[in-house]
Amino acid sequence: MTRRFFTHGMTRGGWVFLALLAAAGLLIPLLNLALPESHPLHMPTYAVTLSGKYLTYALLALALDLVWGYCGILSLGHAAFFALGGYAMGMYLMRQIGPRGVYGDPLLPDFMVFLDWQELPWYWLGFDLFPVALAMALVVPGVLAFVFGWFAFRARVGGVYLSIITQAMTYALLLAFFRNDMGFGGNNGLTDFKEILGFDLQSDATRAGLFAASALALGLAFVLCVAITSSRLGKVLIAVRDAESRTRFLGYRVEHYKLFVWTVSAMLAGLAGALYVPQVGIINPGEFAPANSIEAVIWVAIGGRGTLVGPILGAGLVNFAKSWFTAALPELWLFALGALFIAVTLFLPRGLVGSLPRLWAKATGTRSKAPPDARAKAPAAAE
């Protein structure tokens, strides 16, 4: 029954994706750890960490697609959930530093010492335990999303209004976390991590392990999203996206549906953030920046909204392009990236995954099963 629940909606593409992900999750660490540096197939640690980061971005994109692609909620604040998850993990990593900080205080992180904090604030308690921190990485974004969604969806805030208040939310959090008084390290955030679960964060094995963990998390999240979207609940979500008020007249409590996916999505984003932080080594309020949320939206759009594989590819592609361009064309890369965004919108109107099969079908003359229509209603302005 459970097996059926998780797999009945899986398409062939989905299986292929999972297989590739599993292969990458195993192979990349192996190529990094088992092969000597001189071997042509050796995977440099730099690339492992980078790919691990992409995977966490992909997880964020997947979470966003769940609400935007399937339920029409355009969140311009998803980075907030990501960052909160990241902070939860960052706090754990911070506590793991122990007396190895520059001031050697066994309890207080460095930034607290030089700002003269005498004791650990209560909300830092318990974060020395990994399970607590991991749980918080899910619970904090989840609770914030739940409370935010509870009010917003009940009040029937929708369309661009919802988008903008999600942006206001992340912006407010950005400013709040900037404040040194908040006790999260102000603008510098949390950094200088040493180890996770006793493993040295600077060792290749830990990095490979984090990569594999990210792949696993992404795989599980993907399966969960497939299950959700292919269930009747998924169909209700699409119905809400297309004609919200009509759905109500059928007796569906739209706000409950929205709240459900919204919260699930926020928790997935939090998980992504928690996996992101140990791999990049820093979490600071910059992660709350509205531009980050917008970028995540762009990954989804590029990959193909309303397809689950699309956002994953989109996140990977855009970030790979960014990594590559910023080194290869440091002074022109914005032109390249900007042009990429425009080109994809114009020439691949349904994103990579939405459009390529069509183009392929056109080219080969075969017909393919189209993904759920990714077009949405006009924003309130045009309605």
Added chain:
Amino acid sequence: MPDEPGQPDPHRHDTLLYLDGVSVAFDGFQALNNLSMVVGRTEMRAVIGPNGAGKTTMMDVITGKTRPDSGTLRFGETIDLTRHDEADIASFGIGRKFQKPTVFESHTVEDNLALALKGRRGPFAALFHVASDDERQRIDDLLSLIRLAHLRAAPAGGLSHGQKQWLEIGMLLAQDPQLLLIDEPAAGMTDAETAATAELLRDIARTHSVVVVEHDMAFVRALDVKVTVLHEGSVLAEGSLDHVSANRKVIDVYLGR
């Protein structure tokens, strides 16, 4: 002035829908004006009236889309409809077909019906829902009834106007509500289809309560039920079609000569 003032009695056992003194104004325009009406269990009622008389607004009020400024609105014996929202009201058993057809455009015709099917509406129920044979059968039946079986897998967004009307009727039937509110079902149908629809509704009304709004007099005649004429937000006349069509006022404001 209503010439057959039916005394509404909310406590009658066979009263399903009870409206008393319902008024709604939009920016000062009185769309419903002290409207009172009673619909009994398994009663079918036809509502006619000039464009802008308030027929659709009445349905909006009953289904929770529009809040009345004043008046009583009761469903069954106990439920005060003014205290509930659309989803609640739908789950009490009030279904509606809109004047302007609204369907889920990116869902297939079949999924549109499946979503409308009677059943538990919570997110978790939906998450773990598995389609039963009964449900599949019911969808098949409805598809052939609304003559869209050949388009069952087509996205509803691509249907013609009339096909969407039919799909909406199908969705309403799938809901299997106690009370069906049907706004202009015959619009865009051929005469033959209109007749068939009237037949279908009569059939349904044996076990359900139905309120139909329609401007097609042939259709209303075929229904052969009590007719309520609305005008400027309140009841102008009530009675059999022959009775109301003889009313001078009804002729003046509605039927014309």
Added chain:
Amino acid sequence: MIRACLPPPAPAILALRALLLLALVLGASLAGNQARAGESPDLRAAIAALAKGSFAETEKRIAALTALGDARAVPALEALAGGDLYRRKADGAVFIVSGASGGYRLTDPLTLQDAGTAGRREVKKIRVNNRLRRAIRAALGALTLSASDPARRLAAAEAILKARDKEAVETLDRALARETVAEVAAALQAARAAAVLASDRSAEEKSAAINVLAARGDREAMAIVASIAATEDQALAGQATAALARMERSQALWDVARNIWYGLSLGSVLLLAAIGLAITFGVMGVINMAHGEMVMLGAYTAFMVQGLFGALVPGQIDYALVVALPAAFLVTGLVGIAIERGVIRFLHARPLETLLATWGVSLILQQGVRTLFGPTNREVGTPSFMSGAFELGQLTITYNRLWILVFSLALFAALIAAMKKTRFGLTIRAVTQNRRMAASMGIRTPLVDALTFGLGSGIAGIAGVALSQIDNVSPNLGQSYIIDSFMVVVFGGVGNLWGTLLGAMSLGIANKFLEPFAGAVLAKILVLVFLILFIQKRPRGLFALKGRAVEA
């Protein structure tokens, strides 16, 4: 006793004070002195002496110069304060210098006669710092209390008020007797009151002085009265305390007025930033992430126009900004049209994707400007009519803020008239509500789309010209406004221009009322939280459109 409350004065200041007094005593006869302007070797030597030694020594020499009590020293002192006094390396002679092509034009500091030119390397500027400037200002105050220009007399009175010199009372009395301009007289009165309070004059006189200062009511006066409130004299202290309480009450009212003014002024900036977006996003439904860059392009146009003005009609820089307005409208309007024709028009059926494409456009424009103009700030000069400030009661109103408020309201009025009263406005609205049907009504939808986007962009450009007066002109300019702009449009209610106006003003005022006690950071957070809560109450903004028409 009063001295005891004041900080121990630095010796230099004491010396100055004595000199000031001396100068004041001589003040009355200065006008006469000027008349028999014989060449005074002392004066020339004293001026030449300014060119040598450390700041501390120069300060002493200024004192010595002032002590001569000769108003002919004024130009030299002013030039020194303004950094225009130079020493010729060859002979150590001192000149007032002004720029001329290829070198400097020299003016004799005493005779004010032209003294030829000098190359850049032949003269050396005489250094000043704030301490010297302050000394000069005080000295000039003494020397100018009887100047013919009322503005200078006013400045002199204010300088004496700041100095709170107990010895100045008689001098001020004499000046008051001569004074004809009410404003200057009031300042002299206040300065006299300050002096009286610092002296050991009678209690009645002091009591009267407290009333004079209480009537003035500003913070300067409050500080003086507060120092009296802390003295031993029971009666006076009581009176001062009461006066202080009155002043504080009126100050509190002025604070409210001040916050409203600041709020309106911040609101006008928000309005300017948002108004173009109210068209491209509010009316057309394009999630226009490149809006900020349109504002930025407008600001850069102002920079360019100013450059051209500087080259073509030097000296008329004031008009550059006026010319920049239409220029910016054209430039950004055309860019907007190009964007609409090149990108947006393919996305009319997919409004959400405009976010993606316009984000791309914004990246390209930012980098384009960075490549073209460099990453650093550009200077857009302030025209004279926008510099400085005036006082309105206890309010300091800066001209640039006032102009920006007026301008934003004018722009808003023009736009609303265009949208509601003209045929073009009607077609814009028709096209954006139902493009296909509008075409079937014979409306040239492609043209209207392009012009509408052009209009929104052009207006953003105009706003950019205005914003160049208060903010950085840099490639990042647009990014700093984009979020606020969206907030304003959404808060006001998408598609409602009046909502944008009210939204901008109320967010501005809310911010400015919160800021004094919450601090700038927390105030901003609170405003955002308020916005989130407000939208729960009114899910379609301040000026929500209601009814079927919206849901249809």
Added chain:
Amino acid sequence: TPQGLRAEDTIKIGILHSLSGTMAISETTLKDAVLMLIEEQNRKGGVLGKKLEAVVVDPASDWPLFAEKARELIEVEKVAAVFGCWTSVSRKSVLPVFEELNGLLFYPLQYEGEESQRNVFYTGAAPNQQAIPAVEYLMQEEGVERWVLAGTDYVYPRTTNKILETYLKSKGVAAEDIMISYTPFGHSDWQTIVADIKAFGSAGKKTAVVSTINGDANVPFYKELGNAGIKAEDIPVIAFSVGEEELAGLDTGPLVGHLAAWNYFQSVDTEENAAFVDTWRAFTGDGERVTNDPMEAHYLGFNMWVKAVEKAGSTDPDAVIDAIVGVTVPNLSGGYSAMMPNHHITKPVLIGEIQDDGQFETVWETPGLVVGDAWSDYLDGSKDLIADWRPPMACGNFNTATGKCGGSGS
């Protein structure tokens, strides 16, 4: 080892400055400055007979991207040294990377101190090389008794102000004579704060503003200040983050007399500086282009690295780290700056007043050079700490009270 792989005939230098995003406005100049230094060095024949090759990346004002790019520079590009970072957070972000991969970072900005890392060389000012002398100047030369500490809300201003607060109090300034105000990054509406400053300054005591306001927020701040008629003679503002580059976007007419404290001004009148300015203008092809303090810091850092490499005969980081301490190079203000064992350098402190041509005029300078202090003497947690990377101590946070390496403990 990396040395073995670096067999090419060029030595790569990494440049890690944001060329896009919010910091591009400041950092792009530094990228150009390093490119110029590299070009100059190559003209002189390079280093160890090899040409230098710049590797420019754009971390795009995105802090995690700084770490990623740092890793790329060291691990993939195998650069010998990196010149980069501006904000403290970007430095914090890359620190672990430089530590893990044993790279070299030259950080050119004045910063909050409280740090000394083996792989990092701090060529900008520590607080004792900027903030404290600035306040001393105001106290002594201008007789300031009342202080507004206005800053952007992040760690550099916070720490600096904390140090200053302790310092001022130790000099007998009362708590009510200190006003502290923080604003968000990019704050642009300064009306309230400027009015508050005006009010605070009208209490009859000589008042000054110590500004740690960051980059973008300065232009609107000074515009408001100028328009509100706050004259330097009345309430001088001394800034630690406003240099020639920031002033380039302003009409400085109304701001004449306001101050800044740095270790270098473009107006410094020395042969070296004249040459530096000329080279810079030639390099950028812009005859009006200004120079600033962080550029000088890179100039010093770069020359120190060159000298250290030549001294060590190798670009190997360990060798350079050992060799560079004690290296002395001429600075642009006429003296010699030395790399100290704590990886900070010696610098003169200059106080300058803004002129109406957008330049600063030095009105005061320290008689000699000041040694950068990694750990402030005015903070409880750090007053016992020192840093010394020479063997045998080789410690960035040695506690003189406990005699141990590893911070103050408790």
Added chain:
Amino acid sequence: MGSLTVEAIDLSYGAAQALKEVSLEAEPGRITCLMGRNGVGKTSTLRAIAGQQPISAGRILWHGKDISRLPAHRRARQGIALVPQGRDIFPQLTVRENLQTGFAPLPRGERFIPDTVFELFPVLGDMLHRRGGDLSGGQQQQLAIGRAMVMRPALLLLDEPTEGIQPSVIKDIGRAISYLRGTGEMAILLVEQYFEFARDLADRFAVMDRGTIVLSGEKSDLDEQTVRAHLTV
């Protein structure tokens, strides 16, 4: 040869073909009535003529000139007006403004709303300042017709104009249409399900089924039973 000649047009929505070789004619002073069951392609035909949907084959001639490639607004400017199915009122424009959108193809001097509009639909006159989207269904239908009349078209395309309209107004509309025919200046193409209404007005009939014309001709030549047969399932 009518002034409107539709020659064997094809039209597809994506992969689905909706029209196959549809040919039609309409001429001034006459009413051509297009009938057929739901989904057979009536609306698609009108959209093709009005230029709202591109055709993939065939030609559309207007006064002998091929207009098949012209954008919709150019066709409107040549006198083709559409009363669409579903009304397509501009929801946030007032009734007056909705009517004024019809001015676009008119020369400046003729930009007024003809009195006949208000005579025919007095309710519009009463509600000039109400937003179009707030009107009841039938009122919107009346507005859609009125709006087309403002354009003073030479070819009027009416897609089920009686849908949702009260009986008395249907009669008025019928009278109005015959009046317009009577002026002899307007060609009218009427899509209608309401058989009696169509029969009373039509001069010519065309009946569609599954995207093609299956029957057409002068009313006099056609037998009512045959036509009706094509409309039942």
